[in-house]
Amino acid sequence: MNPLNSCKVAIGALKVNALRSxxxxxxxxxGVASVIVMVSVASGAGEAIEARIKALGTNVLVVMPGSFTSGGRRAGEGTAVSLSEGDLAAIRTKVQSVAAVAGTVSGSAPVVVGNANWTTSVNGVNEDFLEVRDWALADGRTFTDAELRSGAKVVILGATTARELFAGGPSIGEQVRIKNVPF
Incomplete structure (x- = not known):
């Protein structure tokens, strides 16, 4: 059978079985579209995860106290509940390759301004936190050394929290309450 004849037979079969074809x-x-979509989603998810890891910085080490369990087995050696200011000072002075040490205490809490409230993550930080995270402020300022030493209640709001609480208006100099404590 020559190629032209084969094409005629194939076209005839397609016409006879049009619905099946x-x-x-x-x-x-x-099937092909599904594979393309799945590959695209996986690629996008991988890029999103990579971007979040890069946002931490390529030279950031996170140290957490205590131990944890996984699958019923204890992992980790320490049983400390938290790291102390002394631990931060020791890391800062005894590890030569460390440029900055940022102590943080993290949690979730409602932040309230007037009748507006927004539950968000709240971080108590020291003066090196913004440097370690390589974060720049869009508005306002960081807390001063005097405010840090005196334990003054200073808050730096993230963009989403400021937008939700102040409806896009100015937030600098305004008082907010976190767990009913004014800042």
């Missing part, structure tokens, strides 16, 4: 073609198209 259409469904087979539709199945192939849907």
């Amino acid at each position: 259409f469904l087979a073609m539709l199945g192939v198209i849907i």
Whole structure:
């Protein structure tokens, strides 16, 4: 059978079984489209995870106290509940390759301004936190050394929290309450 004759037979078979041919073609198209979508989603998720890891910085080490369990087995050696200011000072002075040490205490709490409230993550930080995270402030200022030494109640709001509480208006100099404590 020559190629021209084979093409005629194939076209005739497609015409006779038009619905079957259409469904087979539709199945192939849907299958290929599904594979393309899955590869795209996986690639996008991988890029999103990579971006979040890069946001931490390439030279950031996170030290957490205590131990944890995984699958019923204890992992980690320490049983300390938290690291102390002394621990931070020791890391700062005894580890030569450390440029900055940022102590943080993290949690979640409602932040209230007037009748507006927004539950968000709240971080108590020291003076090196913004440097370690390589974060720049869009508005306002960081807390001063005097405020840090005196234990003054100073808050730096993230963009989303400021937008939710102040409806896009100015937030600098305004008082907010975190767990009913004014800042």
